[in-house]
Amino acid sequence: MSNPVDPLRLEHFLPYRLSVLSSLISRRIADVCEREFGLSISQWRIMAVLACYPDLSAGEVAERSAMDKVAVSRGVNTLLASRRLMRSYDKEDRRRSMLRLSPIGHAVYKRIAPMALNYEQSLLDSLSPADRRTFGRLIDVLTECAKTSAGLSLESAPAGGMVRSA
Numbered sequence: 001m002s003n004p005v006d007p008l009r010l011e012h013f014l015p016y017r018l019s020v021l022s023s024l025i026s027r028r029i030a031d032v033c034e035r036e037f038g039l040s041i042s043q044w045r046i047m048a049v050l051a052c053y054p055d056l057s058a059g060e061v062a063e064r065s066a067m068d069k070v071a072v073s074r075g076v077n078t079l080l081a082s083r084r085l086m087r088s089y090d091k092e093d094r095r096r097s098m099l100r101l102s103p104i105g106h107a108v109y110k111r112i113a114p115m116a117l118n119y120e121q122s123l124l125d126s127l128s129p130a131d132r133r134t135f136g137r138l139i140d141v142l143t144e145c146a147k148t149s150a151g152l153s154l155e156s157a158p159a160g161g162m163v164r165s166a
Helices: 014-037 041-052 058-065 069-081 103-124 129-148
Strands: 085-089 097-101
Touching: 014 041, 014 103, 041 058, 041 069, 041 085, 041 097, 041 103, 058 069, 058 097, 069 085, 097 103
Parallel strands: none
Antiparallel strands: 085 097
């Protein structure tokens, strides 16, 4: 008796493929962060977010980076202990803490960011200019779709799944 549901083939499953790609890319950056600066990839992501968007709460960092709140909390505590982050409190709402890079954190960020950008450029150089633009648009579309469909259940998923090209 055959199963009417197609088996999940990981090599064609978008979440799996994106996760593998992200892991491969992140691993290269993580190696440098760990070896040179004693930072985990989570700590680097927190620092990168706060370099671009200072004075966020830990929850806002988690939201902006799509990281787990527990991982952000642990990373923030480690970065505070190593004096790479500073915490202040909102004058209007003392319950809200705001995080920003410390001078030490800025110095570390200024050393890692150029390496990360060079690595990004080496990856993008494998694409034509037209493919880069298309890739950027597709990432934007899929990101927006993932944000707006976050509450969908498996029961509401369309039958047949993703259309595959030959």
